Amino acid sequence: MTIIIGIIFLGFLVFIHELGHFAASSLSGVKVEAFSIGMGPVLLHKEWHGTDWRISLLPFGGYCAMKGEQDFEEFYNGNTAVEKDSFYGVKAISRAFIGFAGPLSNFLFSVFAFFVIALIGYTYYSAGNTIRIATEEYPELHSAAADAGMLSGDKIIKINSKDIADFSELYTEVASHPDEDIFVTVDRNGEILNFTLHTDMNKSTGEGKIGVMSDSASLEAREAQRYGFFPAIGRGFYETFNLIYLSLKGISTLFKGVNISESVAGPARITSMLGETAKSGFSAGFKSGIVSVLNFMALISVSLFIMNLLPIPILDGFLVFTSIVEAIFGLKVSPKARNVVQYIGIAIIAGLFMLALSGDFHYFSELINAK
Template sequence: MLFTIVAGLIGLGIVIFVHETGHFLAAKAMGIEVEAFSLGWGNPLVRFSFRGTEYRISSLPIGGYCKLKGEQNLQPGESPDSARITTEEGSLFSVAPWRRIITFLAGPVSNLLFSVLILSLIWGIGYSIQTFGNRIILVSEYGSVASGDSRYPADIAGLETGDRILSIDGEKVSYYRDIQELISIRADKTTDLSVERNGEVLNLSITPMLNPQTGGGIIGVSPWIEAVVEEVSPGSPASAAGIRPGDRIVAVQGHPVSNHLDFLQALQGHPLRFGLTVERNGERLELRMVPDYDENGNPLLGISYKSITSKQQASSVIDAFSRGIGESFSILGLSIRSFALLFKGIDLQQAVSGPIRITYMVGQVASSGFSDGIMTGLISLFRFLSFLSIALFVMNLLPIPALDGGLIVITLFEMIRRKRISPKVFNRYQVFGFIFIMTLLVFTTFNDIFYFFTNH
């Protein structure tokens, strides 16, 4: 848990530091003096001055900040009754409005460029994913073990258990991961499927439904996972029963098993002991298992099934950058659509994360990845940070007072009027923004706490 928290704080800090670095570099280029630039927050441990800026390494190595000369005018309550916003040479409000816009814009743009760079590097290095094939199971047929409803889009469209999805809206599908990614961005959109069934190729139309917990699209299918054991946990019920890696489970309690859900379906009565048939080296063996169950009644057997390892890597440097740019803008589009989904009845407790849950998620991704090796951990961590960085890009450009987007809007307003906004109006604008942000922060923080109490 400690590693998860520390890794999460450091990861989130990297994204924030990239953002502040963008503001720092743009301010320097636009002729705005930077009074202080810090790596981390809190009391400075190390400080030195160079060319008018005090550089600091602070006690809390989380993110950082960039203090611009004259930025105190951005804070609510700063001389709201004065006739004009005071300006000094080299201060934020002494430069032309377009220079301020570039400075405000540079933070979010740095986050977007960070994502492009990281994803391009990952594509260049290459990475592996664990997934399953493109063969599917209808979860409605296994409602008791797959949280299935009676009718899903897959049932309405005419899909059947055992079908292989070959393409979605013309995009090739090789793995179940492809199905998840392509369907998740098509909620409530009519989608064309190419499906293989019994050697024939069928063309079907489907409209994925919105999952209120995630905000993504779902059609009600699960991957067809062959009941072939890949790993057995030491000391687990499966180990005690004599199951070995490579065994194929062919029957449980006398019920034939074709896939992993058949196995789970056979255990819905929560038997204290059951018999199973496995195939090993061409022979069938009869075994008996005493399972464990969690607090929700789910069987804890200590086995994992054989998956497919897919290697993803760009063919050249140009291809790596092309893929990095393409994926970044694909995530950007998804992030923008996600904001619209907030008004479509999604479960805000599940779908909206605050700083606590985001930190935990970053750390969880890191710790899970590092358990498979240093390189896997680094790739998993920075891939997630690239997604988070794009979310920060979108969030900061919203036209909300006190955010970069709100400051850009009010500066554009000044340019159109050719007259600087009065301190009183500017102060009210900023006060509204800070109240909104603090309200959102309180809501998401309590939402995170409630989420952890109900899910952990």
Template sequence: MTIFIALVVFGVIVLFHEFGHFIVAKLCKVKVHEFAIGMGPKIASIKGKETDYSIRLLPLGGYVKMLGEDEDSEDENSFGKKSVLQRIGIIAAGPIMNFVLAILLFTVIFMLVGIPTTSIKETMKDYPAQSAGIIEGDKIIEIEGTKIEDWNQVTSIVGNSAGKSIEIKIQRAGKPMEYKVTPLEQDGRGVIGILPSSEKNLALSLKSSVERTGYILSQMMNFFATLVTGNVNTSDVVGPVGIINVVGEAARVGYLNVISLAAVISINLGLINLFPFPALDGSRILFLIIELARGKKIDPEKEGMIHFIGFALLMLLMVFITYKDIIKLIDK
């Protein structure tokens, strides 16, 4: 079951990525020979008017095969005959769709569980908020002079104020009231013993999903930056086997965890594909930017060889990481 769930997660993520390339290619009137999910031998396919839609044996990616992408073609509907900006758009659409998928998945989660508001649903007995006089139904409008607009501000300010007296302004029955509260320290964070009410709102869910995706993206960029500088242990990096194991653990906790993990993996895939490493979307975009700057195309054979070498190196890296994943599982 774990492997099945992992395959579904990977399949959906890859489907969105390749669909990004596919739909923008179609919008730019590029002829697409094949839309494939997976790699290796073909196990199923449907022949469309212009495009073959196939599922391949190995669930390790996918591709969109466009006319004139890797070879010269005089056809006006070939990839190479489109403007540089159109080609950049086609290539960039894959990673962008990964970010879009993450936003959609987080939106589903927020719509199911609701988004925390600044209104208090419950106060906990013997905790500072209840002791100070704050009650259920109060709405937090200001803390230490900072206007409060969302629950994250509450947790951030309170969490960083353990042992310090803070002034909390609330609204009760339309009237503002102020309380002095000293957060307790728990696990290195300040807490005052309140739980928020939640709201199921599509616009708010979308806004929060965009913010969550942006935050995770920035954290991943920081991680990769520290990885390059050697400040992160390479054992923290996992491959397909490690991800399948993580998906299995998430599935045992609940389906919401699987959806959340799928969103994170999708963001990760989108970001990695934007790296300017040969064979990745980022390197293809880099070559197109160079073409735009110099005013003429780079030799397709030379570019193809660079991408081939990059792909080979990526496969070797994948084998190495997979080996380490298996060793970790055996050691457990």
């Protein structure tokens, strides 16, 4: 059941992405011949308004098949028979718009998700911002906080000038700065002290850590701030841009010795995690379920936004890049060069996919062994 729930939500994000391409194609005058959720053999389909709407066997991915999308060579060779309602019958800037519309839809969904969360608010549980030095209980660990002179009982009130109200905010701020210098302000029995410390990096997750623990006795329910309608929209954009920044930063940690098989999730693990998030969230209450699912879906949506804008053939980013170059400079990629680059792109995507699958295999193997 968990997997089915995950597939439904993941399928929805794919639908949002492909719907962006569909809308942009329609606005640009390009006929969409088929629209599919899923890949591979078609299970169900129905033609409506000139488009064959499909549900296909493999639940990961989808496509928006446009008229004349494969007529690249004819277009390059100046074939005047290219029809006006086909993909290469419209201007280059329109093709760039069509390519960008899919990732843009994922971006806008993330904004919407964070808008809803900011609007309705939520309850979360967190300890306070008073810390314990981890090495006092686990001597084998390293504590950057202890090295800097911090003590158990210190209350962390700022990290990099950002106010810290509880341990959840402390964790989030430290986790987003792996292997970096951070500036920490603490309240020690009414005395304000400042420390500079260099975070360690968790090799399994790529997150930063400073070797501190929370005071479990201070755990309590806390209310996230609720926003009015228009401030909530602003919050939606802020959280989305922040998530894009953190995602790009997270990608950079892959080159710092992170265990990729543990930190990179493939489609199976993402589906499982999404299903588990929905299941556990809604078991705690309807609002909690909505917030949990929207948070996770926003994360995946931003990942789709970033990934699809990479200038790699078979991804939207390559179409956007080449179409903009053509629109500005009048340069077209020759069929021969396009084919060579496309084979390279396919090899890169296949390699990343195999890497993600190996990560999934490692994750589920450990899960089974733990049981």
